Amino acid sequence: MTQSPTGSTLQEAEDFLTAHPEIEAFDIVLHDANGIGRGKIIRRHELIGLYKGGRHLPISILGLDIVGEDVHETGLIWDQGDGDLRAWPIPGTLKALHGTNPPRGEVLMSMYHLDGALMTSDPRHALARQVQAMADEGLYPAGAFELEFFLLDPDTTQGVRPAAAVLDGRRSDWTEVYSVDHLHGMEPLFSDIYRAAEAMGIKAETVISEYAPGQYELTLHYRTDVMQAADDLVRLKRIVRLQARRHGVVACFMAKPIEKYAGSGMHFHVSLCDATGRNIFAEAVEGQWTDTIRHAIGGLRATMGESMLVFAPHGNSWRRFVGQSYAPVSPSWGVNNRSVALRIPAGEIKARRIEHRPSGVDANPYLVAATVLAGIRHGLKHQIDPGPETTGNGYAGDDSLKIPRDWREAIEAATASEFLKEALGADMHRTFTAIKAAEHGRVARWIADVDYALYLHNV
Structure with missing residues (x-):
């Protein structure tokens, strides 16, 4: 042996x-x-x-x-x-x-x-490397991902549309956000998802009807081990896909499957503990933020632009970033504010954490977590000030820090980034950026239907 x-x-x-x-x-x-x-x-x-x-x-x-x-x-x-x-x-x-x-x-x-x-081109090793680097600094991250997805009708002859309820075939094209009664139509499917998650040792928790017809969100139990949190996410995606298929519907994990509706995110909640298990993001007096959480946010803001390819890795990912859509369009931060990229959620002080909101559900959670941890380490090491908090409508702000405008710019920024090379490791960085460049080339050569619609009879 x-x-x-x-x-x-x-x-x-x-x-x-x-x-x-x-x-x-x-x-x-x-x-x-x-x-x-x-x-x-x-x-x-x-x-x-x-x-x-x-x-x-x-x-x-x-x-x-x-x-x-x-x-x-x-x-x-x-x-x-x-x-x-x-x-x-x-x-x-x-x-x-x-x-x-x-x-x-x-x-x-x-x-x-x-x-x-x-x-070292295995994504698990990239995350393990950042977890170990934090441990060497006396820091121990904890976290959990949120899983947003669409349940779609497998028959696409009438276009991409929400699936009918598996309970009784009832169909709704309304947003139905937070409707509990609407969830009942998918109850047989979600019951199987929960049973499958339990068999895997995954603590799948709250389910909601999200901000689009056919869109749902499942939350996961907060883990003291972020590798376990990433494992939970990839396994839950597989569970949802398989159980949906068994119930005759399609589970869709594209970031933006339907043009006129909100896209699907994969928000990552993260906190830091010291060797005693104390949450070092937690402030002594509510609202008086620690230097630790401020510098962590500063590092995430400073590195977000060059890291966006990890958070939005596909051409479709970039269709998600539009105003008033609950997807961030700049590296802003705020408190109890869903229009920003980095949110400090409301709640008990002892549970203080950062909600990292840029990632689409199409991103690789191992690479997302590795990059987020590296950004936090960068901020702590250099004591980066996060700048002023965004209040109110984050989509109306003019952030001094920018993110790439599209997939091509993100590939260029990531490829040139020394930070991302350190975050992922040189081999994983080379592998990931090469794959993204090849995929961009494939899409760029594709003659899409829109080309014929605009140009076939007009040029």
Whole structure:
């Protein structure tokens, strides 16, 4: 048996097989730069071998674009001869999947070189690196993501539209924001989502009807381990997608699927504790902010522009940033204000945190968390003043700091950013920006329907 670099043990696999004699197969899932789960389905008898020696996977699996095509510019394809590396199970992630037939399990994986060294184009390692850097500074981040998404009708012959209620087929094209009765129509689906999350050890909490027809939000329990928070998010997305499909609807995680409605965000709530577990963002007197939270916000504001590609990684991501849409359009900060990018939510002082609002639900949570932690560290190290708080309508302000205007500018800013290179690590930075540049080139060459609508008969 080869020693697992993740700390996974054969005992975990043996105990799981004993406890779950019904499970016939396992999804082994590794997340790439886009946050897409890639891997294999193995049979029950193969699980022991996975825990004894890992599983060979091609290095190119981490150099793929959004549709699974090789991106040669990452240096992870033919420059390496597309050789095999070794993926290892993540301890504590071996779980049963709810509602599969035949019964299946799932385990998350992370990539290493054959000698056990980190494969640093794996997004998990980028986050682990920032968590360790904070620990070296005596800081321990905690956090949780919010998951916004649309439930859509699988029949697109009449265009993209909200799904009918799975309970009784009732259809509504109204916004229905915060309507509890509207949620009842999707109750069978959400009940399965909650059961599947529970089977995974994920504490999925509040569900609301969000600010668009067919849009919903699920919140997750606050974690003292931000890696666990990112794992929760990627697994919950997979759960929602699978259970929606079983109920005959489509779960959509595009940032902006419907032009006239609000897009879907992935807000990241984050706080910092010291070695004693004390929340160092918490002020002694309510509203008298600590230097720690102010400098953290200052660092996030100062680095947001060059980091936006992480928070808005796709062409569609940039359609979400419009005024009066609950998506931020500048690196503003404020208190109890949903028009800003960095919000200090109302609530108990002991739970003081920053809500980081720029990311779309299409972003990779491992890279988002890594970049946010790096921005906080940058602000604390350089004691960056966040500037004046935005009050009232954040969309009406004229922030002195700007974010890129579009996807192309974001790619250029990210590629040139020394901060982002440090935040993600040089290899992950090269891989991620190369993939984004290749995807931009694909989209730029695409002859879209709008081209024919505007130009076919007019030029």
